[in-house]
Amino acid sequence: MVSTQAERLRRIARLQTLKLTHHGRKTGKPYEVVIWFTVEGDRLYLATANVNRNWVRNVKKDPKVLLRAGGETFTGEAREIADPVEREYVQALVQKKYWYMLPLLMPVLLTRAVLAPLGIIKDHSSAFEVRLNADG
Secondary structure: OOOOHHHHHHHHOOOOOEEEEEEOOOOOOEEEEEEOOEEEOOEEEEEEOOOOOHHHHHHHHOOEEEEEEOOEEEEEEEEEOOOHHHHHHHHHHHHHHOHHHHHHHHHHHHHHHHHOOOOOOOOOOEEEEEEEOOOO
């Protein structure tokens, strides 16, 4: 019996990290990073507190990614979430999953919620939805 993509995502949803393979902006060389992620239904999300990380900059240039976790491999394209409401929703999913990290995340959360809207500090966080390919 072949598993559906949603079933495969459900199997990895409880894991803490996945391996993201992305490609260099200039060289196209593949790079792999271990990052946090969230799953909701048939959707997979990535979030970052720093848009200046290489994986973020690379994915913005070439959105094709490979994701590996718990014996599962997925391919797809990362779409940066521009809508503030959708982005806040993804950030809430991250906070719910990684609740035990909230003391360490407080500076980021404070910046995004209070200081950035006042123009005191720039918000460097972002979120992505990975649109998974049907065949992987």
